[in-house]
Amino acid sequence: MLTRRGFLQTTMAAAGAVALPVAPDLCMAGIPTRDTALYTIVYDRRIAASAAFGKTAQSAGFSTYAMDGDITELWTSDLADRWRDEPVAIAGMTGHGPLFCLERFGWDHRMRVVFRARHSRRSDSIEHALWGPPAMLGASGDLLASRGPNFGEPMAHVVGLYAPHRETMSAVTIVAPVPDRSENAETLFSWVIAPCRTQDRKLNI
Secondary structure (H helix, E strand, O other): OOEEEEEEEEHHHHHHHOOOOOOOOOOOEEEEOOOEEEEEEEEEOOOOHHHHHHHHHHHHOEEEEEEEOOOOHHHHHHHHHHHHHHHOOOEEEOOOHHHHHHHHHHHOEEEEEEEEEEEEEOOEEEEEEEEHHHHHHHHEEEEHHHHHHOOHHHHHHHHOOOOOOOOEEEEEEEEEEEOOOOOOOOEEEEEEEEOOOOOOOOOOO
C-alpha cells in the first residue's frame, strides 16, 4: 500500500528528471483572487544561502518553516489541510524537488507559482534567472548583483514584497561574480505559490 509519505518521496525522486520551464506560464491566464499575506516561508537549513534566507525572513516578522530537503512533514501536518480549507500564499528557497512537489500539490487547490527565481552556480559567477511581477523583479537587480554568493538575504526581501497583482509577468537574468566555488553548488529556487483564478483556460496537467 502506498502511503502519503511514500508518494511524496517517490514524487520528489522523480522530480530530478523533470526540467522546470524556463519561463513558467501556469499563472499567465490567472490572477490572485484576493489580498493574502504569505502564510509561511520555507527554507532548507542544510544550505547556507537558504538558511540565510530563512533567518532574514524570520527577522522581518514572517512565519518560517525549516526543513532538511523533505517537505513531507510540512505537507501532511499543515499545508494539505490548510490549502483544502483556505488556500494561502507561501514562499521559499529550496532545491528543485520540494518546489516540484509543492507546485503540483497546489494545482489541486488552484494554487500557482506566481514568482520564480533560479539561482545557478557557474565557474566564476551565479546566474539568477527571475520570472514574476515587474515590481518584484525591479527590487532584485542591485541586491543580487552586489551580493555574490550571499543572495539568501536579499531574496528574502524580494519574496517578502509579494502582493496580489494584475501585472503582466516579466523575466530578467542577473549574473553576479563569485570568487570561487567553495559554497554549495546546488541550483536553488526562490519562489512564491499563491491562489489564482484561471480565466477560461484549462490546464493540461
